Amino acid sequence: xxxxxxxxxxxxxxxxxxxxxxxxxxxxxxxxxxxxxxxxxxxxxxxxxxxxxxxxxxxxxxxxxxxxxxxxxxxxxxxxxxxxxxxxxxxxxxxxxxxxxxxxxxxxxxxxxxxxxxxxxxxxxxxxxxxxxxxxxxxxxxxxxxxxxxxxxxxxxxxxxxxxxxxxxxxxxxxxxxxxxxxxxxxxxxxxxxxxxxxxxxxxxxxxxxxxxxxxxxxxxxxxxxxxxxxxxxxxxxxxx
Numbered sequence: 142x143x144x145x146x147x148x149x150x151x152x153x154x155x156x157x158x159x160x161x162x163x164x165x166x167x168x169x170x171x172x173x174x175x176x177x178x179x180x181x182x183x184x185x186x187x188x189x190x191x192x193x194x195x196x197x198x199x200x201x202x203x204x205x206x207x208x209x210x211x212x213x214x215x216x217x218x219x220x221x222x223x224x225x226x227x228x229x230x231x232x233x234x235x236x237x238x239x240x241x242x243x244x245x246x247x248x249x250x251x252x253x254x255x256x257x258x259x260x261x262x263x264x265x266x267x268x269x270x271x272x273x274x275x276x277x278x279x280x281x282x283x284x285x286x287x288x289x290x291x292x293x294x295x296x297x298x299x300x301x302x303x304x305x306x307x308x309x310x311x312x313x314x315x316x317x318x319x320x321x322x323x324x325x326x327x328x329x330x331x332x333x334x335x336x337x338x339x340x341x342x343x344x345x346x347x348x349x350x351x352x353x354x355x356x357x358x359x360x361x362x363x364x365x366x367x368x369x370x371x372x373x374x375x376x377x378x379x380x381x382x
Contacts, residue, residue, distance in 0.1 A: 143235030143314040143345040145197040145220060150229035152190040152219060152370075189215045190370045193229070197346050204357035204378075205350040207367035213350035216367070217241065217317050220348060235314030235345060238264075240337070243304035253288040253295070253303050260307045274310060281332070282306040302329055309336050312343035319350045354381070 190212055197203060205213040218224045219231065221239045246263045247256055257275050266274060279288055282302045284295075292300060318337070341347050341360060351357055357364060358381050366374035 143199050144232070145195065145234075145315065145346060145348075146230075146232045147193050147195040147219075148230045150190060150193040150219065150226045150231055151188070152215060152224055153227040154187040154189055156185045156187060188370055190219065190226075193370075193372055195365070195372065195375075197348070199345040201346050201348075201363060202341070202361045203346075203348045204361035204364045205348065205367060206352075206357065206364055211367040212370040213367055214241070214319055215370070217319050217348065217350055220315075221317050233315065237315045237317065238308065238311075238313035238340070238344075239317045239319075240305075240308055241317070241319035243301065243308055247292060247300075247304070249293040250291055252290060253284060253292055256292055256303070257288075257307060260304075264307070264311075266311065277310060278303070278306045281310075281336070283329075298329075305333060305336075309333075309340055312340045314344065315346045315348075316340060316344035317348050320352070 193216065205216065207213055215224065217239075218241075219226060220233070221237060222233070223242070246260055248259065251259070254275060257278055258271060261268060261271055261274060275288075279285070282288075282305075284299060284303060287295065287299060288303075292303070295303070338360075347360070349357075349360065358378070361378065363375065363377055365372055
């Protein structure tokens, strides 16, 4: 059974400065995200997440909403294990796939084909199926002969097509998404959207951050509203909200 449980989870980012007080005032002035705090030394902390309590189970399709800097992307990265909490606990049960940080593990000097092999190991693909996987990725990305060229020769759109094709090749128990519905050109976006819908249907738990009410309404049955690193609302939804 897949499950995610967070108990009183907090995440602080320390910002060390010789002018801690003035930096703190500056951050308060420009900050729209987590609460700014400091200790008696010359360290300022951005309290990115504060006392987050969540219990997600199979069947949950959760939309994270809130203004820029509210903590949505930070929470997704905690759920993925990229960030480790400063306090509190997190428990995850089930395989996890993320649709963000797509460039992690890429060597731009290697060809697209060799990068697929590298990423297959990162994503724990069954290497016995590598040749077949490469063929599927080549077909979906439509990169053709470019797969044999160094990734540094790709446009940004071509790189995204390659990385998206790898990241979405197989479903997972837990799917974490951060604003990826605009990947590639218009033609590729249609196929990307269909691919995301497929892996969302197969995933047991989905958590997605988006500013689009249409996307949240279409794909989610719950919303979590965040403000300044805190969960301020969690409710079931059906359709528009």
